[in-house]
Every structure is written in structure tokens, then in C-alpha cells.
Amino acid sequence: MLQMSGNRVAKEPVFLPLSWRAVFASLGLLLLIEGCAVNPVTGSNELTFVSEAEEIQIGRKNYLPAQQSQGGQYRVDQDLTAYVSAVGWQLARVSDRPNLPYEFVILNSSVPNAWAMPGGKIVINRGLLLELDNEAELAAVIAHEIVHAAARHGAKGIERGLLLQAGVAGIGIAVPNSSVVGLLSNTGAQLINQQYGRGQELESDYYGMLYMSRAGYDTSAAISLQEKFVKLSKGRKQSWLEGMFASHPPSEERVQANRERTKQFPIGGKIGRDEYQRATSRIRKSKEAYKSYDKGQEALKEKRFSAASKFANRAIAIEPDEALFSALKGDILAAQNKNRAALDQYKKAIQQNSHFFAFYLQQGTAQYALGLQQQARGSLEKSNSLLPTPPAHYFLGELDLKEGKRDSAVKHYRAASVSKSEMGSKAAKQLARLELPDEPGRYIASRAGWDSAGRVIVQFQNRSQVKVQVTSVLVQLTRNGRVLGEETLPLNIVLSAGKTGRLVTGLEVKQGESERLVSRVVAAKVL
Numbered sequence: 001m002l003q004m005s006g007n008r009v010a011k012e013p014v015f016l017p018l019s020w021r022a023v024f025a026s027l028g029l030l031l032l033i034e035g036c037a038v039n040p041v042t043g044s045n046e047l048t049f050v051s052e053a054e055e056i057q058i059g060r061k062n063y064l065p066a067q068q069s070q071g072g073q074y075r076v077d078q079d080l081t082a083y084v085s086a087v088g089w090q091l092a093r094v095s096d097r098p099n100l101p102y103e104f105v106i107l108n109s110s111v112p113n114a115w116a117m118p119g120g121k122i123v124i125n126r127g128l129l130l131e132l133d134n135e136a137e138l139a140a141v142i143a144h145e146i147v148h149a150a151a152r153h154g155a156k157g158i159e160r161g162l163l164l165q166a167g168v169a170g171i172g173i174a175v176p177n178s179s180v181v182g183l184l185s186n187t188g189a190q191l192i193n194q195q196y197g198r199g200q201e202l203e204s205d206y207y208g209m210l211y212m213s214r215a216g217y218d219t220s221a222a223i224s225l226q227e228k229f230v231k232l233s234k235g236r237k238q239s240w241l242e243g244m245f246a247s248h249p250p251s252e253e254r255v256q257a258n259r260e261r262t263k264q265f266p267i268g269g270k271i272g273r274d275e276y277q278r279a280t281s282r283i284r285k286s287k288e289a290y291k292s293y294d295k296g297q298e299a300l301k302e303k304r305f306s307a308a309s310k311f312a313n314r315a316i317a318i319e320p321d322e323a324l325f326s327a328l329k330g331d332i333l334a335a336q337n338k339n340r341a342a343l344d345q346y347k348k349a350i351q352q353n354s355h356f357f358a359f360y361l362q363q364g365t366a367q368y369a370l371g372l373q374q375q376a377r378g379s380l381e382k383s384n385s386l387l388p389t390p391p392a393h394y395f396l397g398e399l400d401l402k403e404g405k406r407d408s409a410v411k412h413y414r415a416a417s418v419s420k421s422e423m424g425s426k427a428a429k430q431l432a433r434l435e436l437p438d439e440p441g442r443y444i445a446s447r448a449g450w451d452s453a454g455r456v457i458v459q460f461q462n463r464s465q466v467k468v469q470v471t472s473v474l475v476q477l478t479r480n481g482r483v484l485g486e487e488t489l490p491l492n493i494v495l496s497a498g499k500t501g502r503l504v505t506g507l508e509v510k511q512g513e514s515e516r517l518v519s520r521v522v523a524a525k526v527l
């Protein structure tokens, strides 16, 4: 038995300073920019520590990657984007923060959804546009999102999130790259997936209707829209639950509140049914094409290649300009190892839409499989510049390794290894293979103690995802930080991924009150 009294667990010096730096960075942030401010929309006083400049920076930084991660922009019908953006600006101009750098884009996703990031960065999905009937309903959606941005709902989420992060750091978990921007840059997904509170939803409806009215829209569209959402939410359709309703839960309460609120505005105003129907005619006509595309994706997953091809071709027959459909044909070919033919399809996809990371990633993966190393590198780097992904980092790591660029390979593997995906775990294994010989303590934790007979025992934990052999450990006896004696022990312990093991060393210590044992793995190899 290990007697733990009088003994301290040795911690690797690598981890401790990092976690403390994280705490200090967070505290510094709180002390520096905490302040009291008046909410620009509601006029109420609130504690803020994300300034307007930071709001704008957060939005700018996260807007494009978030778009990419959700299908990228819909680019087949640029007139539709111009139309949505024009409606957005009519509302933004009359909002309480007309000077934010608003942007309004359509995402190429069939999931009905819309979201806003701090600084006025707003998206509406193709799938939601298909559910709306007129321009006033579109205005109701956008005005609501404008309020989320203008009233700092997302920024408040970050403020709460930051406190949470500081708390996490405080209990000793190292947050990598824990500068202010480092912490905030991870907020992209949280920003768009965050569930707004009931109060914030009501607030967004309330002021959204005010902006609608100021812009000349019929505010009753906000009621009909909310009624539609309540009805749809009862159907519990997955795409809605994952999309719009995840972040903006509809309710009878909101319908009632909108009904009350509309009494404060002049009756009438623009509905814009014809304009809206005209503007959305292409996406309505191509709705079946995207359905066919989804079925093609399903068929591909199940390796029903000829069925998948038929669905892809049907989609292309309805909407020949959509790059996703060309890329699907490429994926079907690549899955059958027909990488040359797949490349033709990816090339076509990129000609149709050169702004979406996935086409470059797929192209790069096929080029890699064909041994076209320089081309693969170019495609993968382009893909990562649009949206960093584990597979792009993994294959770039492999290319670097082949070219003897060890340090760069390590960086790519490390970036990919954060992910829980299959590629992430492959990258983690490569990383361990590269780093373990030089930094065994990073992958194999150890601690030393003594039992009641004074025998020194060392415990090991293999934190890596690979099987390792520990061949040498350093054990030190210290008092008040001073080393009284040390031994480097040769040994031979084999540990599978994640496993622990212990060693009775043959060393003995006389138990002293103020003495501590410290141990560190100094040599190990990957098996």
C-alpha cells in the first residue's frame, strides 16, 4: 500500500505554470475592462466587460468560420442575397445601433435557422427562407436577430462564458493559448448554438417589432410568424429542433406578447408578398434538388453508389449551378477509389463556388491518395485557410513528415489531435510517436511514494493513445525543494493506451516529516 501522508504527488512542471497563466490572464481581463454601461437597446444599466470594439472583433473573427462550418454561403442566386441584405439594412438603419458593421448573408443549408453574432453579423439559412411567405415575415426574423446583436445578448453570453472559463482554469485545468483573444476565439460555435433566455427572446421580439414598424413593415407578420413557429415546434421535426428552435424556442407566451405589442403600432404597413415570392422563386424551384442531394448523401453513407449517383444527377438536372451537387459526384467516385475521376468533379465544384472549404478538402484528400503531394498541399492549405479541420491538418502533417519537416508536422498533428474524431485520434498517435522520445513526461505521468516499510513505489499512467514502453525513470528525494538524493532507474514497463502500472523500485527511504518523493519518466518509446 502506498502511504500518502508526508508525500506529494509530483506534477510535471509543464502543466502547472500554464494553468496559472490561464488564471492570471482571465483575472487581468476582468480587472482591466469590467465596467458599467447602459444597454444601447433597453437603456438599462448592466455590468459589461466586453467593449464594443471587442464585440465587433469577435463577430469579425468568428463570422466566416461559423458560416463555413454550416454549409458556407448560398451563391447560386446572388440576387436573393442582395434582396435579403437590403431588407436587413432597412431594419439595421432604424435600429438602436445603426453604426454596427452589419452583414446579412444566406447560408447554403436546408436546416431552417437564423443567427446573429456580436457586432451585427447575421445569417439566415436557405431552409428558413423557404418557410416564410412574405417580406414582412423575413423582416420579423431579421429584426429579431438584429436585436440579439444590438442588445448585446451574444456578448453577455461571452461574459458568462468567460467567467466559466476562468473558473475552469482556477481549478487547475490548463487552457491552451489563454490570452483574451485565445479564449474568445473558441466562442464561435457557442455563439451560434447558445440558447437565448426567455427574457432575451421576448426582448428581441419586442424591439424587433419596433424596428419593423420604423422601417414601414406590418408588425402583424411577427405574430403570424410566431404562430407558425409554435405550430411547427409541436411537430418536433428534427431539422427545426436542431436549427431555429434550439437557439430561439417559440412559445404561446411570445405569440401573446407580440399580439399585445402590435397594438402600439400603426395598423398596416408593408407585407411584400409578391416581392418575396419573386425573390425566392429560384430556391423554391430548386427545393427538390436539395432534397435529392440529401438522399444522395444518405445513399453514399450506405455505400449504395449507383443510387447515390442517380440522386446527384437528379439534383443537377434541377439546379445545374450548385457546386455541392458536383462535389457529391466527386465523393461518390472517391469512395470507390476512382480518385482521378473524382478530381474532375471537385474541380468543377470549385469553378462553381470557390469559397467553400469542403471542396478543397475533398480535392486535397483525393490528390493525397493519388500521390500528388504538392497539389494536395495547396488544396489542404486553402481548405484550412477557410476553415481549419482535423483531416486537413492530419494530411498536412503526413506531407510534412514525408518531407522531413518535423516541427511543422508536430504543429499540424497537435491541431488535429484536439478533435475527438477518427482523424483526431490518428493525429494524436502520430504526435505521440514524434514527441514521446524527447518529452516522455508529457505522455506518461508518474508519481512516487513509499509504503509502510519505506519501499519506494512509482506509479505510471500512459496518457497517450499509443502503447509505450517506459525504460527509465528519475526518482528524487527532496526536502523544502532541495534535492537530498536521486536515482535514475532503468526499467521495462509496457503500458497500453490510457493504462496505469506500478513499480516497486528496490529503493528505500527513512520516513521523514518534511521529505517528498518526486519522479519523472526520462526515457520511453512507442511500441
Ligand SMILES: [Zn+2]
Residues within 6 Å of the ligand: 144, 148, 196, 200, 201, 204, 247, 248
Ligand atoms: Zn432569438
